[in-house]
Amino acid sequence: MEHRPAPGNPEPGNPEPGNPAPARQLPGHIAAALAGAGGATDSAGRPWAGRSLSGDDATIHNFEDDDGAADAGYLAALAALADGSGDEAAVVAALATARVFVPVLATLAEEGEGAAGLHSDKQADMALVTLKAPDGRTAMPAFTSASALQAWHPEARPVAVYAARAALSAVAEGAELLVLDPGSAVTFVVRRPAVWALAQQQDWTPSYADPELARNLGGAVAGFPAVRRVEIHPGSGVATLAADGSRLPGGGAGPELRVVLYLEDGLDAAGVQSVVSGLNSAWAQNEVFAERVDSIEVTLQRAAP
Known part of the structure; x- marks a missing residue:
């Protein structure tokens, strides 16, 4: 999502x-x-x-x-x-x-x-x-x-x-x-x-490689015990295609960040939706997230027992 x-x-x-x-x-x-x-x-x-x-x-x-x-x-x-x-x-x-x-x-x-x-x-x-x-x-x-x-x-x-x-x-x-x-x-x-x-002539770090952003996202999930851990990866929109059909791992239009949420087993659909909605709200209020993330996709995984 x-x-x-x-x-x-x-x-x-x-x-x-x-x-x-x-x-x-x-x-x-x-x-x-x-x-x-x-x-x-x-x-x-x-x-x-x-x-x-x-x-x-x-x-x-x-x-x-x-x-x-x-x-x-x-x-x-x-x-x-x-x-x-x-x-x-x-x-x-x-x-x-x-x-x-x-x-x-x-x-x-x-x-x-x-x-x-x-x-x-x-x-x-x-x-x-x-x-x-x-x-x-x-x-x-x-x-x-x-x-x-x-x-x-x-x-x-x-x-x-x-x-x-x-x-x-x-x-x-x-x-x-x-x-x-x-x-x-x-x-x-x-x-x-x-x-x-x-x-601003400042250095730029992609969101998927930003350790400070990763810490902020990890801190946000602390209020959601159903989330066992969170990982960040390049999103599906990071890559771009050249005119000859070759793929470049950068320069795409987004989403550039994939957030993987590892959830505890046993959550029903309403519980999952509550967690994701709550995290979206928390991230939107985070200044680091708002400034450094252009667009994201969220993937849900079951946490290992």
Whole structure:
């Protein structure tokens, strides 16, 4: 059973410029980091809003001597994930210093009324692109190379930013997922806890490998004597599939955490439901759980006698 619906890969063919979903309540330190960084701006700190398609605004990016290729550190971390010598935490860590391209699209601004009641022509502004995941959450696409972005949407304009600033922009837009290279050979999804960590330029530990989270979950079951022990493992949504059908053990959209509850023998259905509901409520009130877990699935096992 799942604690919340698990999203699939967002559809790359349906970009939704500037359409934020309701955001989860941000912890105070994350809200402060977002406010201090200036929100959704480009790598030079300029606002996305009010951009035109001409003049200086038509430049692709502000990174000098950037050939538009994917960051070598990110590619190496992704290759290590694929061959089993690395993990998804290392991929997110590589993003901390990587440049990515955020797509923006032209939108028509409202007509304005000028002097003597004359209407001005509609203006072309630039809007940040967001996507809708199948579970309704908002996702922000980002691309590790200019060519990947252009293949995804030829009319989108690539704006180069550090991935940490892209994560800040995702938080500002109410996006809980940062989707890297949708429609490419490998699409890697950065889930909400990792997005928040990246936005703050902090290290991220996956929930299924987090010892402090494991201790918190274990402490919560102390009030439920029918639960003999609890274990955490990677969830069924941790892995992602490459375009060639190969499986990568990371970068999926979730659920990323599987909680195994070992219950005493003899519980009826009502007793099991009471335990699971009570634990869900206890976990939801736990600050560590709320901040570090994106989505979970709960598995029930009979405890050994």
